[in-house]
Amino acid sequence: MSSDMIQAFELMALGMGGDFFVLFVIYVVSKLMLKLLPPKKA
Amino acid sequence: MDTLLQTVLSITPGQIAMMIIGGILMYLGIKKNYEPTLLVPMGLGTILVNFPKSGVLTQVIGGSKAEGVLDVLFKAGINTELFPLLIFIGIGAMIDFGPLLQNPFMLLFGAAAQFGIFFVVIIAVLAGFDIKEAASIGIIGAADGPTSIFVSNQLAPNLLGAIAVAAYSYMALVPIIQPFAIRLVTTKKERQIRMTYKAEGVSKTVKIIFPIFVTILAGFIAPTALPLVGFLMFGNILRECGVLDRLSETAQNELVNICSILLGLTIAVKMQASLFLNTQTLMIIAFGLVAFIMDTIGGVLFAKLLNLFRTEKINPMIGAAGISAFPMSSRVIQQMATAEDPKNFVLMFAVGANVAGQIGSVIAGGLLLSFFS
Numbered sequence: 001m002s003s004d005m006i007q008a009f010e011l012m013a014l015g016m017g018g019d020f021f022v023l024f025v026i027y028v029v030s031k032l033m034l035k036l037l038p039p040k041k042a
Numbered sequence: 043m044d045t046l047l048q049t050v051l052s053i054t055p056g057q058i059a060m061m062i063i064g065g066i067l068m069y070l071g072i073k074k075n076y077e078p079t080l081l082v083p084m085g086l087g088t089i090l091v092n093f094p095k096s097g098v099l100t101q102v103i104g105g106s107k108a109e110g111v112l113d114v115l116f117k118a119g120i121n122t123e124l125f126p127l128l129i130f131i132g133i134g135a136m137i138d139f140g141p142l143l144q145n146p147f148m149l150l151f152g153a154a155a156q157f158g159i160f161f162v163v164i165i166a167v168l169a170g171f172d173i174k175e176a177a178s179i180g181i182i183g184a185a186d187g188p189t190s191i192f193v194s195n196q197l198a199p200n201l202l203g204a205i206a207v208a209a210y211s212y213m214a215l216v217p218i219i220q221p222f223a224i225r226l227v228t229t230k231k232e233r234q235i236r237m238t239y240k241a242e243g244v245s246k247t248v249k250i251i252f253p254i255f256v257t258i259l260a261g262f263i264a265p266t267a268l269p270l271v272g273f274l275m276f277g278n279i280l281r282e283c284g285v286l287d288r289l290s291e292t293a294q295n296e297l298v299n300i301c302s303i304l305l306g307l308t309i310a311v312k313m314q315a316s317l318f319l320n321t322q323t324l325m326i327i328a329f330g331l332v333a334f335i336m337d338t339i340g341g342v343l344f345a346k347l348l349n350l351f352r353t354e355k356i357n358p359m360i361g362a363a364g365i366s367a368f369p370m371s372s373r374v375i376q377q378m379a380t381a382e383d384p385k386n387f388v389l390m391f392a393v394g395a396n397v398a399g400q401i402g403s404v405i406a407g408g409l410l411l412s413f414f415s
Contacts, residue, residue, distance in 0.1 A: 004173040005164070011177065011413055012160040018409045019153040019402055022263055026401070029255055030146035030248075039245040 049094055056315030057092040064088030064313070067207070076214030079302045080187065080309075084206070087112065087310025099311070115308040120195060120202075125305040126188035127273045132298030133188070134277020135290045137368070137400060139252055141393040144241035148360070148391060150344070152398025155364030156406040157340025158183035158333035166329055171322075174198050177410045179326050182209045183333030184403035185216070186366040191309070192270060193407045197414060203312030204323040208330030216370045219331070221378055223338035224362050232346070233382045235357040239390055246284065253278040256401060260408060266415050267408015274404060338362040341395075357388050363395040366403035372396040 068085030071078035090098045091112060099110035119125040142148055159180040166176035178194035178201055190209040194202050212219060224233070253275035260271035280290040312318070341361030349355045363375045372392035379386040 002167075004167045004176070007173045007413075008164045008167040008176060011163050011173075011180075011410065014413060015160045015406055015409050016153070016157065018263065019156050019406050020150070022259060022405045023149045023153040023398065023402055025259060026256060027146045027149040029259075030143055030149070030252065033248045033251060033255075034143065034146070034242050034244065037245050037247045037251075039243040 052094040054094075054315060056319045057094070060092040060313060060315045060318060061089045063318075064092070064310075070211070070214070074214075077187075077210045079299075080206075080210045080306045081214075083303055083306025084210075084310055084313070087307040088313040091310050091314050099314075112308055112311050115304060116311045119301075119304055120191070120308055120311075123192055123195065123269065125301050125308065126191045127269050128301045129188045129298055129305065130270060130273040131277040131280075132293045132295075132301070133400075134253070134274040134279075135281045135293040136298075137274075137278055137281075137397060139249060139278065139282075139397055140244055141390050142397040143244045143248060143252065145391060145394045146242075148364075148394035149398045149401070150348075151341055151361050151364030151395040152400070152402030153364070153405075154344030154361055155337045155341030155395075155399055156183065156402050158335065158337030159403075159406050159410075161336040161340075162329050162333040165332060166325075169325055169329075171325075174414060175201055177414070178205055179329050180333060181205070181407055181410060182212065182326075182330035183337050184366055184407055185209075185213055185334065185337065185371075186400070186403045186407075187213065189270060189366075189403055189407040191305070193410055196411060199312075200317070201322065201326060203309065203318050204326040205330075206309045206312070208327050211327075212330050212334045213367045213370070216334070216365075216367045217374050217377075219334050220338050220362055220365075220371060220374050223335045224342055224359055224378065227339050227342050227346075228358050230382060232358050233378060234386065235355050236383070236386050237357055237360075237388055237391055238354070239387070241390070246282070249282045250279065253282070260405065264405060264408030264412045266411040267404060270404045270407060274400070334365070337365045341365065357386075357391070360388060360391050360395050363392040364399045364402065365396070366399040368396045368400055369393065371399070 064085045067081045070076040071081030098112040100113040163176045163180035166179045174197040178198035181193040194205045257275045280286045341364040342358045345358040345361030359375045363371045375392040376389040379388045
């Protein structure tokens with residue numbers, strides 16, 4: 001397997017893994033913010 | 043008369059072909075309404091740069107160098123990444139993260155639907171492109187013009203013209219590409235799944251903190267992507283802070299409009315026959331389509347995977363809305379849902395996933411750049 005192909009698979013792992021990780025962290029923090037900072041009741 | 047004759051005689055078949063391509067781009071923009079803000083200026087720009095000794099490009103005349111206006115703009119606005127980044131401020135000001143924050147779970151679809159980017163990187167390497175070129179081709183799957191331009195300009199500027207054409211053309215073709223791809227991997231019964239909408243209330247404070255938090259997180263994870271994420275989120279802060287409405291309006295309208303005009307015209311520098319007409323371009327156009335299809339399939343299959351573990355099923359088409367083409371993708375999903383079941387309303391979920399796709403695609407672009415930095 002060529003070094004470019006190895007890097008392409010590394011990119012797949014890093015890219016999808018990284019994207020899921022970042023968006024999961026944003027998800028958790030969003031849930032937390034929604035809980036801690038609810039809208040004021042009128 | 044001599045000049046006229048010289049120009050006519052020195053024009054090459056390639057240049058004529060590029061002028062025809064420029065005309066087709068303008069036709070698609072004007073007549074078919076496919077991304078006209080980019081395709082019309084880009085089409086005319088393509089015609090301008092393909093005249094022999096065109097004055098819009100830098101030429102040596104009588105032994106002295108005369109700077110061409112498009113070359114000057116290219117150096118100032120694209121080599122420096124300025125135009126795509128300024129457009130990002132406007133896009134940020136246009137995005138309402140409300141539907142996403144009401145259902146933050148939709149964020150995960152914004153990641154799943156980036157699958158096409160990385161799938162195409164592998165395919166492009168198999169086809170003989172080097173890894174940086176392959177990554178630039180893959181980023182077409184971000185379904186986001188400015189991100190594609192930003193990334194490919196850094197990794198493979200020689201492919202910038204073809205990548206920009208593919209990115210914007212396929213974004214305009216989302217209503218054709220996505221239904222085809224979704225039907226490949228879903229059954230009618232799955233497309234009819236109804237989802238109960240339970241929106242969480244979102245305070246103004248959360249809407250202001252959200253873009254700041256995303257910027258900080260991106261700064262730690264993919265600092266190379268900070269120009270993209272930072273400018274996008276800056277635009278969003280203008281929108282949400284409540285005290286900069288004038289600036290937000292300007293970013294959404296004048297700023298985006300001016301930069302789109304300049305970006306479209308300037309990208310045409312890469313549409314010269316000598317740079318564009320080759321088999322690589324055809325491959326890039328084909329791989330771009332694969333990227334969009336695989337993005338859609340990745341999002342749908344992720345939703346189907348989640349359904350294996352959930353009691354409240356997700357309509358798998360929502361996963362397809364996780365691409366960045368906003369708001370077109372969410373509209374397509376709602377249209378498909380209504381076509382299968384007139385009483386099925388999934389629009390708000392689809393909008394949430396679609397907005398998540400905007401974050402996901404920028405992060406994906408940043409991760410690509412980080413990989414090579």
